[in-house]
Amino acid sequence: MTSLGQLVRVGAGRFGVLVVVAAVVVAGCGGAERPELVGPDVAPADELGRGDAGATPDTTDAVDPAAATSSFADSGSSFVTTDETTVESSTTVVEGELQPVEGGVNAIVTPTGVLAAVLGRIDDGYLIETPCGFQAAIAWGQPLTTVDVMLDPGHGGDEEGAVAESGLTEASINMKVVRRAAALLTDRGISTALTRSGDYRMPIVQRAGLADALQAKALVSIHHNTPKAADSTIPGTEVYVQSTSAEARRLGGLVYERLVSDLAQFDVSWVARTDAGVLTVLNDEGEDAYGINRRPSTPSALVEVGYLANPAEADLFATDDYVAVAAQAIAEGIEAFLSTSAAGSGFVETPRSFNPSGATGGQSDCVDPALN
Numbered sequence: 478m479t480s481l482g483q484l485v486r487v488g489a490g491r492f493g494v495l496v497v498v499a500a501v502v503v504a505g506c507g508g509a510e511r512p513e514l515v516g517p518d519v520a521p522a523d524e525l526g527r528g529d530a531g532a533t534p535d536t537t538d539a540v541d542p543a544a545a546t547s548s549f550a551d552s553g554s555s556f557v558t559t560d561e562t563t564v565e566s567s568t569t570v571v572e573g574e575l576q577p578v579e580g581g582v583n584a585i586v587t588p589t590g591v592l593a594a595v596l597g598r599i600d601d602g603y604l605i606e607t608p609c610g611f612q613a614a615i616a617w618g619q620p621l622t623t624v625d626v627m628l629d630p631g632h633g634g635d636e637e638g639a640v641a642e643s644g645l646t647e648a649s650i651n652m653k654v655v656r657r658a659a660a661l662l663t664d665r666g667i668s669t670a671l672t673r674s675g676d677y678r679m680p681i682v683q684r685a686g687l688a689d690a691l692q693a694k695a696l697v698s699i700h701h702n703t704p705k706a707a708d709s710t711i712p713g714t715e716v717y718v719q720s721t722s723a724e725a726r727r728l729g730g731l732v733y734e735r736l737v738s739d740l741a742q743f744d745v746s747w748v749a750r751t752d753a754g755v756l757t758v759l760n761d762e763g764e765d766a767y768g769i770n771r772r773p774s775t776p777s778a779l780v781e782v783g784y785l786a787n788p789a790e791a792d793l794f795a796t797d798d799y800v801a802v803a804a805q806a807i808a809e810g811i812e813a814f815l816s817t818s819a820a821g822s823g824f825v826e827t828p829r830s831f832n833p834s835g836a837t838g839g840q841s842d843c844v845d846p847a848l849n
């Protein structure tokens with residue numbers, strides 16, 4: 478139950494001596510057992526990217542994040558969370574040269590299924606950026622060079638997002654839909670990674686950074702909405718796209734049109750805002766209001782599939798049928814974005830004005846999941 482937690486790099490130049498001080502995070506009483514990793518074997522770092530000059534890891538075959546994380550399905554609380562952890566003072570010193578990473582490895586999936594950007598090689602493995610944005614040394618993992626699609630299940634850990642009257646949390650339903658969509662995309666030969674693979678906290682800057690680090694062609698963040706909205710005969714799906722990217726607009730339009738069309742098969746009392754559709758949302762500075770749109774250079778769309786605050790919709794979202802239909806629509810929209818020049822539809826030309834308040838999506842008090 479021991480894991481490398483928060484780490485701090487001390488006085489290390491890019492090629493200088495590296496000293497990593499680790500705080501060891503230990504699960505407390507009744508802490509969740511760490512699930513066993515399934516999927517492709519994880520090779521020790523020594524077997525990754527060394528020797529065999531010129532061999533570039535085949536991302537599609539060698540790395541299957543959906544498979545690597547599939548053992549976590551339906552166990553949204555498998556990872557150590559804030560409530561279940563204590564931090565013991567313990568120091569681990571790792572010394573070595575920080576080296577460039579061979580073979581174009583930009584991220585790794587750790588043995589616990591956590592995707593992390595790679596900052597460099599060290600003697601004992603990799604220096605990575607943790608989900609909370611700290612630096613950590615890790616001995617092994619599955620290397621990734623690029624992915625076609627980065628899927629982002631919104632919220633996680635102590636930021637559970639919207640909560641339905643039934644108790645269903647947004648973070649958990651976001652994850653179910655994303656996992657299913659990732660599996661569908663992978664089946665179609667489209668390499669896909671998840672920004673987070675379990676129920677842990679992850680600041681927006683790290684989510685956006687992973688998409689850029691892996692040169693994704695699309696970043697799609699999945700959410701379920703909470704504010705009040707009026708009764709509607711069609712789903713109140715909203716998709717927020719980058720105001721500066723025609724490709725993001727097309728991505729959003731293609732996902733939106735399939736979602737609204739496919740969700741309409743469910744006989745539910747929907748709710749919607751009057752300007753529901755594919756939107757740009759701008760703050761008072763004229764920038765994209767949401768960090769997942771504003772931060773990455775990867776074309777990005779934030780999808781609010783429906784309203785968890787509406788009990789009728791929340792009951793639907795708890796069903797397997799819903800997860801299957803929503804995931805299928807999202808995967809088809811993304812595939813159309815990658816493989817056609819179709820424009821999509823549902824665009825609302827007047828930007829919505831919004832100035833986010835509150836501190837969700839940041840690094841403060843962030844606790845990393847187990848990495849090893």
Ligand SMILES: [Zn+2]
Nearest residue numbers: 631638700701
């Ligand atoms: Zn959300």
